Each structure stands twice: as structure tokens, then as C-alpha cells.
Amino acid sequence: MxxxxxxxxxxxxxxxxxxxxxxxxxxxxxxxxxxxxxxxxxxxxxxxxxxxxxxxxxxxxxxxxxxxxxxxxxxxxxxxxxxxxxxxxxxxxxxxxxxxxxxxxxxxxxxxxxxxxxxxxxxxxxxxxxxxxxxxxxxxxxxxxxxxxxxxxxxxxxxxxxxxxxxxxxxxxxxxxxxxxxxxxxxxxxxxxxxxxxxxxxxxxxxxxANSPGGIRVSKRALQANLEVASFAAALELENRGQALLTRCDDMSEALAAFKAKRVPNFSGR
Incomplete structure (x- = not known):
């Protein structure tokens, strides 16, 4: 590090x-x-x-x-x-x-x-x-x-x-x-x-x-940013963009495959 x-x-x-x-x-x-x-x-x-x-x-x-x-x-x-x-x-x-x-x-x-x-x-x-x-x-x-x-x-x-x-x-x-x-x-x-x-x-x-690095980072961003937005609709907009972004990342595919196979995904080095 x-x-x-x-x-x-x-x-x-x-x-x-x-x-x-x-x-x-x-x-x-x-x-x-x-x-x-x-x-x-x-x-x-x-x-x-x-x-x-x-x-x-x-x-x-x-x-x-x-x-x-x-x-x-x-x-x-x-x-x-x-x-x-x-x-x-x-x-x-x-x-x-x-x-x-x-x-x-x-x-x-x-x-x-x-x-x-x-x-x-x-x-x-x-x-x-x-x-x-x-x-x-x-x-x-x-x-x-x-x-x-x-x-x-x-x-x-x-x-x-x-x-x-x-x-x-x-x-x-x-x-x-x-x-x-x-x-x-x-x-x-x-x-x-x-x-x-x-x-x-x-x-x-x-x-x-143990969880997806990208998922955690976007989760933190959503939790902090949505403390400050003025409406539920604005919060949903931010969440929707985050989920769409994460489906384009390798971590999501790996985590989903691991979940289906009941194994622990390996996110080290991401």
C-alpha cells in the first residue's frame, strides 16, 4: 500500500x-x-x-x-x-x-x-x-x-x-x-x-x-449523497445510476457466479 x-x-x-x-x-x-x-x-x-x-x-x-x-x-x-x-x-x-x-x-x-x-x-x-x-x-x-x-x-x-x-x-x-x-x-x-x-x-x-470493492464504494457514495438530496426521486436517480455502473464491472459478474455456486468470491487485488 x-x-x-x-x-x-x-x-x-x-x-x-x-x-x-x-x-x-x-x-x-x-x-x-x-x-x-x-x-x-x-x-x-x-x-x-x-x-x-x-x-x-x-x-x-x-x-x-x-x-x-x-x-x-x-x-x-x-x-x-x-x-x-x-x-x-x-x-x-x-x-x-x-x-x-x-x-x-x-x-x-x-x-x-x-x-x-x-x-x-x-x-x-x-x-x-x-x-x-x-x-x-x-x-x-x-x-x-x-x-x-x-x-x-x-x-x-x-x-x-x-x-x-x-x-x-x-x-x-x-x-x-x-x-x-x-x-x-x-x-x-x-x-x-x-x-x-x-x-x-x-x-x-x-x-x-469480503464484498465487492466497487459495490462498497458506490454504496458509500449513495449513502452520503442521499443525506443531502431534496427528494426521494433524486435519491432513486442516484441509486439507479450506481447500479447501472456496477453491472459494467467485473466484480458483479464474479460475485453473482460465486453466489450461485455458493462459494466466496475473491476480490483481492481489485
């Missing part, structure tokens, strides 16, 4: 299984707090994953005891001294990085191993699927430091995930949402055991990798 060849200062990249890239936020001494460098590196990795056809699933997790504690407060002190345009540039840089993670064309699974606060919450929302250990917890910490809960996509994604009323309560209070409640709300797909978060994440990644 080409994406693994580049060294990073704040991220650790590895391939724990065929077709899977694991990106670990690697500032455990700062609870994986975000910096300008991390934003730049996240954007770079996301774009590299999108260009690497060998990557079928991206796993995102944190080193140590936290997933991501949000923007590093040691750097946050300088924000008030920036000009308005300087602050806008800083904000757009962060938003561009998280948007790039969401735009990765293959499924992104967040393995939330601890606190996901502020920008860490927003980062977890960029994933298609979130699994959490019992130590996972979330909060919209923005309001606690005088900022808006509408940050880095949270005000758009969170209400769509858990409903506007629950999102408003979490956003206005800044309270901690523990793993069990997060699962009940739909913020987490599943709470794992205390020691098998990555094992369960990789098992799910293997299930995804």
Missing part, C-alpha cells in the same frame, strides 16, 4: 490486515489533541487512501487512553490573537482535514478507545461506523471554552445521527456521554468488550473486505 510509505509526525500508520489501513492518532501524552500539523497530516492521509486502490477499509483510533481530546489547548491560547482572517484560515484548515476524512471513498471505522471531546467528537462523526470500548465517551466541549457546538461539521452530522433534540442537549450542556448511552442514542454502533475493540473493528473490516 502506497499510503504506508510516508512518515508522519502525529499519526501512526499500519496495515493490520489485507486491504485495511489503521491510522492511529499518536500524541498519547496530550490525549491525542489536535494541532495544525495533525490537521495537515490527516488531510494528506485521507487523500492518499483515496488514491490507493489496495485500501478497502480505513480504521481510525487513538494511542493510549484517549481517542482525541480535541484541539490542543496549548495552541488554543493563540487563537484570540489571530486576525479575523487568520482565524478563518485556521478554522478552514481544520475543517478541510476532517472533510477529507469523511470523503475517503472507502468505509471509515472509528475505533473509539476513550474520550472523544470537541474536535475529537467531530472527527468520530466523520467515520461511517463507530465502535467503542466501555471507556469511550463523548462531549461537545466547545461551549465550555466559549465556542459554538457548531464546529467541524458537528451541527450537521450529529442531529442526523441521533436526532435534533438529543444533539441540542449534548451541544448546549457540554456534558459527558458515556459509552452505554452513546450506543443507545446511536452515536456508537456497538460497545465492545474492554480489551477487544480493535479485534472487533478488524472483524468488521474483514466482513466489508
Amino acid at each position: 502506497i499510503v504506508l510509505e510516508q512518515p508522519y509526525e502525529t499519526l501512526l500508520l499500519e496495515a493490520p490486515a489485507e486491504g485495511v489501513v489503521q491510522v492511529t492518532l499518536n500524541r498519547p501524552e496530550r490525549l491525542n489533541a489536535m494541532t495544525v500539523t495533525m490537521f495537515d497530516e490527516l488531510e494528506s492521509v485521507a487523500r492518499a487512501v483515496g488514491d490507493d486502490r489496495d485500501v478497502r477499509v480505513l480504521v481510525l483510533t487513538g494511542a493510549g487512553t484517549a481517542f482525541c481530546s480535541g484541539y490542543d489547548l496549548a495552541d488554543a491560547e493563540e487563537l484570540t490573537s489571530l486576525s479575523a482572517l487568520g482565524m478563518l484560515d485556521r478554522q478552514e484548515r481544520a475543517a478541510r482535514a476532517l472533510s477529507a476524512v469523511r470523503a475517503v471513498p472507502v468505509p471509515v471505522i472509528a475505533a473509539v478507545n476513550g474520550a472523544a471531546a470537541g474536535g475529537g467528537l467531530s472527527l468520530s462523526l466523520m467515520a461511517d461506523i463507530r465502535l467503542g470500548s466501555p471507556a469511550a465517551k463523548f462531549n461537545a466541549a466547545f461551549v465550555r471554552i466559549g465556542l459554538s457546538a457548531g464546529d467541524l461539521g458537528a451541527s450537521w452530522l450529529l442531529p442526523r445521527l441521533i436526532g435534533p433534540s438529543a444533539a441540542a442537549e449534548i451541544g448546549f450542556t457540554g456534558r459527558i456521554v458515556e459509552a452505554e448511552e452513546a450506543e443507545r442514542l446511536g452515536l456508537l454502533n456497538r460497545v465492545t468488550g474492554p480489551d477487544d475493540l480493535l479485534d472487533q473493528t478488524l472483524a468488521m473490516a474483514a466482513q466489508i473486505c
Whole structure:
């Protein structure tokens, strides 16, 4: 995988299984707090994953005891001294990085191993699927430091995930949402055991990798794009085009023949 060849200062990249890239936020001494460098590196990795056809699933997790504690407060002190345009540039840089993670064309699974606060919450929302250990917890910490809960996509994604009323309560209070409640709300797909978060994440990644790469990519595109269309008819139009496209791909013929023969298709190397 080409994406693994580049060294990073704040991220650790590895391939724990065929077709899977694991990106670990690697500032455990700062609870994986975000910096300008991390934003730049996240954007770079996301774009590299999108260009690497060998990557079928991206796993995102944190080193140590936290997933991501949000923007590093040691750097946050300088924000008030920036000009308005300087602050806008800083904000757009962060938003561009998280948007790039969401735009990765293959499924992104967040393995939330601890606190996901502020920008860490927003980062977890960029994933298609979130699994959490019992130590996972979330909060919209923005309001606690005088900022808006509408940050880095949270005000758009969170209400769509858990409903506007629950999102408003979490956003206005800044309270901690523990793993069990997060699962009940739909913020987490599943709470794992205390020691098998990555094992369960990789098992799910293997299930995804067993399917057609093209089918998965088009499925992700449809699920994301149809969150934003204005009508059922527009959603059907997008779906129809995707299905028509996939019938022209070799994967569909192979999968159909394998299904009829009750065997497992081999999509490796596609």
C-alpha cells in the first residue's frame, strides 16, 4: 500500500490486515489533541487512501487512553490573537482535514478507545461506523471554552445521527456521554468488550473486505449523497445510476457466479 510509505509526525500508520489501513492518532501524552500539523497530516492521509486502490477499509483510533481530546489547548491560547482572517484560515484548515476524512471513498471505522471531546467528537462523526470500548465517551466541549457546538461539521452530522433534540442537549450542556448511552442514542454502533475493540473493528473490516470493492464504494457514495438530496426521486436517480455502473464491472459478474455456486468470491487485488 502506497499510503504506508510516508512518515508522519502525529499519526501512526499500519496495515493490520489485507486491504485495511489503521491510522492511529499518536500524541498519547496530550490525549491525542489536535494541532495544525495533525490537521495537515490527516488531510494528506485521507487523500492518499483515496488514491490507493489496495485500501478497502480505513480504521481510525487513538494511542493510549484517549481517542482525541480535541484541539490542543496549548495552541488554543493563540487563537484570540489571530486576525479575523487568520482565524478563518485556521478554522478552514481544520475543517478541510476532517472533510477529507469523511470523503475517503472507502468505509471509515472509528475505533473509539476513550474520550472523544470537541474536535475529537467531530472527527468520530466523520467515520461511517463507530465502535467503542466501555471507556469511550463523548462531549461537545466547545461551549465550555466559549465556542459554538457548531464546529467541524458537528451541527450537521450529529442531529442526523441521533436526532435534533438529543444533539441540542449534548451541544448546549457540554456534558459527558458515556459509552452505554452513546450506543443507545446511536452515536456508537456497538460497545465492545474492554480489551477487544480493535479485534472487533478488524472483524468488521474483514466482513466489508469480503464484498465487492466497487459495490462498497458506490454504496458509500449513495449513502452520503442521499443525506443531502431534496427528494426521494433524486435519491432513486442516484441509486439507479450506481447500479447501472456496477453491472459494467467485473466484480458483479464474479460475485453473482460465486453466489450461485455458493462459494466466496475473491476480490483481492481489485
